Amino acid sequence: MGDKAQTHPGAAGRARAADHPQSVRNVVLVGHSGSGKTTLVEALALTAGAVNRAGRVEDGGTVSDYDDIEHRQQRSVQLSLVPVEWDGIKVNLLDTPGYADFVGELRAGLRAADAALFVVSASDGVDGSTRMVWEECAAVGMPRAIVVTHLESARSDFEEMTRTCAEAFGADDPDAVLPLYLPLHGPQAPDGHAPVTGLIGLLSQKLFDYSTGERKESEPGEDQLPVIEEARNRLIEGIISESEDETLMDRYLGGEPVDVKTLIEDLERAVARGVFFPVLAAAPAGEGARQGLGTVELLELITRGFPTPLEHETVRVTTIDGKPRELKPCDPDAPLVAEVVKTSSDPYVGRLSLIRLFSGTLRADQTVHVSGHGLADRGHEDHDVDERIGALSTPFGKQQRPVSHVIAGDLACVAKLSRAETGDTLSAKDDPLLMEPWQMPDPLLPLAIQAHSKPDEDKLSQGLARLVAEDPTMRLEQNQDTRQVVLWCLGEAHADVALERLRSRYGVQVDVVPHRVSLRETFATKSAGRGRHVKQSGGHGQFAICEIEVEPLPGGSGIEFVDKVVGGAVPRQFIPSVEKGIRAQAARGVAAGYPLIDVRVTLLDGKAHSVDSSDAAFQTAGALALREAAADAKIHLLEPVAEVSVLVGDDFVGAVMSDLSGRRGRVLGTEQTPGGRTLIRAEVPEIEIGRYAIDLRSMAHGTAGFSRRYARHEPMPQQIADRVREEERKAS
Incomplete structure (x- = not known):
C-alpha cells in the first residue's frame, strides 16, 4: 500500500457519479484549526x-471556494465536500472545520464518512480536542489514519511527531500507531534545517x-538501510500482530520471511477493520509541481486500505411509527434511505442539501418523503412531508456538476x-x-438579539428560520419571560458567523443586547392587603372590595x-x-x-354590591x-439555579472547581471517569454561567465540556438583587 509506483496518471482525475458502492470511499479530514486540512x-x-497547477478547476473557481465568511475569517467554518477520482475509485473528501465552535460540522462529516484522516501539524502537535474526536471514532470503530503536515517548518520533527501520535492515539496499543514511510531529507540549509524532499x-x-x-x-543508499531496517521490523511486527492469520507471527518469529504482498494485504485489512492506524506525511506541491509530497501514498492508502460503504456499520432505521426495519447494507436496489448531513443556501439555486445515501438509488426530479428529526426544542420543527427534489449534483468549490443519479x-x-433540514x-x-439521528452538541452560549430597524424586524423571523434550518447545533428561543429573541450558540466564533x-x-x-435570565419574585414575610375598586360616575358603576393574606x-x-x-x-360567583x-x-x-411564585394567597373577606359588582371589578x-x-412586605428577587455537570481532564479539576466557587456555585460531588477525566457536579446560578462555554474552553484548553439543566429558583443575594434592579431601572 502506497509503495506501488503510480504508472498510469491518466487513471486519476475528476470524479464522476459512482456505479457501485465498491468504487466509493468516503473520508473525513479531522484536525485542529491550522493543521492544514484544506491545504491537504x-x-x-x-x-x-x-x-x-494553479489550483483551479476546469470550469472556474478553486477547490477552496467554499464560503465568503471563510475567506474573511481566514478559517473553515463549515463542512465541505471535494470529490476526486483515483485508480477508478471515487474519493469523497470531507473537509471539516478544526475550531471547536463548529463541532456540529465535524459531527456531520463523521456521520457521512466511512473512515477518518487525522491531520496533525508537525510544529503544533496533538491538541486535546483532536484526542477527544479520536476517542469518539474509536467508540464506533471507525477506521483511521494519521497525516503529519507542516514538515517544511524548521521546528518539525516527523519521528518525534510519530511518537507523540502513538502516545496520544495508541493508549491501548502503541504498536498499532506506526509510520508506513520515513521522511527523505534533502541538503541541509544554512540554518541547519534539512527539508523533507521525499x-x-x-x-x-x-x-x-x-x-x-x-x-x-x-533504491536506498547503504547508509539508509540500518534506519529503514529498524523501523521496518517494528512495522512488520505491528502489522502481523493484527493479522487474521494467527500463525503468521510464529512463522515470522521463527525466521520465516513474509513477502511484501502478504504484509500489504494484512495491512489493508487491519486498517479497514479499524485496528491499525498508519502514520503518513504529506505536503502541498511547490510552484509548478504536479504532485505534493506524500499525496500519491495517501491516495493509495485511501483507495486500497480504507473500507467501502458496504462495510459501514448499518444505521438504525424505523418506520415513521417507530417499528424497526431491516435493510440490506448499502444496496442500490433496496428501498431509498438517505440523510441530509448539511444544509446551505446558494444565491443562484436556493437551498442545497448535502446527502449521504445509505440505501437505494436517488434520481433527479424524484418525489421523496422527508422525515425527521427530533430537534423541536431547538427551533427545528419535525417533518413528515413529500417533496419533489430538483437537480442532483456533485460539488467542487463553488461549482455544482450535475449528475443523473x-x-x-x-x-x-x-x-x-x-422543507428538509x-x-x-x-x-x-x-x-x-x-x-436514528446522530448526537449533536448542546449550544450553551446565549446571544440575545433584536432587529436594528423596522425593515430588519420584518425580515428577522424568516432569516432566523433559515439560519437554524442550516445549523442543527443552533437553538432559537423566544423567551416569553424576558421578551428576548435568543440564539443559543456553541461559542463566540459560532455566534459571529x-x-x-x-x-x-x-x-x-x-x-x-445583554442576555437576561428569567428572574422571579416571592414574599419573604407574611403580609396582608386590601383591594378596593369602587367607581360611581353615573350609570352602571363598579364595586368590589376584597381582603387577602399572603404568605411564602x-x-x-x-x-x-x-x-x-x-x-x-x-358572592360565590365572584371568588x-x-x-x-x-x-x-x-x-x-x-x-x-x-x-411572582411560591406564595399562598388566602381570601379572607370582602364586600359586594347587588348592582355594581362584576367579574371585572373583582378581578x-x-x-x-x-x-x-x-408594598408592606419584604420581596425577594429569585434567580434560576442550574445543575451543571462538567467533564474535565484531571489536570484541570482544581482550576474548574475554584472557578465554580467563584461563580457562587455549590459543588455537589466529583466522579472519576475513564480516560483520565473527572465529572464535577455543581449547582450554579444561571446569571453566573452566561459565558461559561467560552471560559471553560479557555480554562481547560478545549478539553472540557459541560451540560446544564434548570433546577429551581432561589433568593438572590441582596447586593446582586439591588444591582439587577438598578440595571433594569436604567434600561427602562
Missing part, C-alpha cells in the same frame, strides 16, 4: 488531476523523491428541498422511513389560592374572579416586574389587594 485536500485534488517506503524499501514536483522511485454509499447535493431522512414516498450570515446572506441587521411557600410551590370567606361577604385577578397580577410581578380588586400586600 487541495494537494490531493491536484495530484488526482481534479485541479490544475519518502522512504518501509515495506518496499524504496525511495520516493518529490523534489522535482514529480514522484520518482529509486446517486447510488447507495455515495454523497451528492440535492436542490430545492425546501440537516438531520432529516429522505425515503421513498410510498415507503417512508426514519433514521451566525450574525454575519444574517447580515450578508439574509439581509438582516441585528443588534446584540417552599420553592417550587407556585401560586396557591385559598378561599376562607364566610357569610357570603364575597374565581378574585383568584383570576390575583394570578394575573402575579404574572406581571409586584415589585420589579418579574412573575381588579384582587390585583390591587396583592399589590398592597407586596
